[in-house]
Amino acid sequence: MEHVMELTMLNGFRATLVGEEKSKATVDKYLRDLETFYRFAGGKVITKELVIRYKQELVERYAPASVNSMLAAINCFFKEQGWYDCVVKSLKIQRQSFREKERELTKAEYFRLLQAAKERGNTRLYVLMQTMCATGIRVSEVRFITMEAVRRGRATVSLKGKIRQVLLPADLCRELKRYAKEQGIRAGQLFVTKSGRPLDRSNILHEMKALCKTAGVERTKVFPHNLRHLFACLYYKVSKDLSRLADVLGHTNVNTTRIYTCVSGMEHVRQLERLGLVI
Numbered sequence: 001m002e003h004v005m006e007l008t009m010l011n012g013f014r015a016t017l018v019g020e021e022k023s024k025a026t027v028d029k030y031l032r033d034l035e036t037f038y039r040f041a042g043g044k045v046i047t048k049e050l051v052i053r054y055k056q057e058l059v060e061r062y063a064p065a066s067v068n069s070m071l072a073a074i075n076c077f078f079k080e081q082g083w084y085d086c087v088v089k090s091l092k093i094q095r096q097s098f099r100e101k102e103r104e105l106t107k108a109e110y111f112r113l114l115q116a117a118k119e120r121g122n123t124r125l126y127v128l129m130q131t132m133c134a135t136g137i138r139v140s141e142v143r144f145i146t147m148e149a150v151r152r153g154r155a156t157v158s159l160k161g162k163i164r165q166v167l168l169p170a171d172l173c174r175e176l177k178r179y180a181k182e183q184g185i186r187a188g189q190l191f192v193t194k195s196g197r198p199l200d201r202s203n204i205l206h207e208m209k210a211l212c213k214t215a216g217v218e219r220t221k222v223f224p225h226n227l228r229h230l231f232a233c234l235y236y237k238v239s240k241d242l243s244r245l246a247d248v249l250g251h252t253n254v255n256t257t258r259i260y261t262c263v264s265g266m267e268h269v270r271q272l273e274r275l276g277l278v279i
Contacts, residue, residue, distance in 0.1 A: 033073035232260035
């Protein structure tokens, strides 16, 4: 039986993803990736050979991780349609043992970003960055930082079908209570827009990028998820407990957590030099 892809199929696939409780960001990305493949196919019958050619084209244009994420979308669609003969393998990527210097945010740079936010009078961002970095929460989990959570000293995070408790350090709670009092917040979410809507990734990213010049930090290092990465690196450096860190970050698979413990390239070189194997 020939496989022919039609745009109307994407609506049904969207409904399937929503029914599986995929996040909005995941649903939107899968649909974008499918539309890209649809344009590549150009109305041709979908075969394994065609998909392999598409995969090769992706390899020439994108980073390996991006290629795999795009293949994951079309493979998911194929399986939903029952087109198992069209499914292709993802690229095998060896995990890098160090992190690129251009993306490694240091503790000192983090403090400079905080100081820049304070100098610019952006109290909300000043407190938000501390909240994210002191707890390791994701951007999508910021909405769970409520006045009620602050009073309890812990936030209940419910995301992707998983529920976990995120402890809020005492000094952070004091900062959050002070912020809430200044903003006149007595209940509900602490970090919202002027219209009362929850802050999203783009809001936070835009405000953080605006600090770069004042803080003297490279723009490539400044994005919300890097606060989570900094938290993970510092936590692991103190505890050396990967399993516990996985629980704190909300990871089901400890291999995901390993990504957050990569040292910088410079630190990796120093470790190699300490081996003393070159005369």
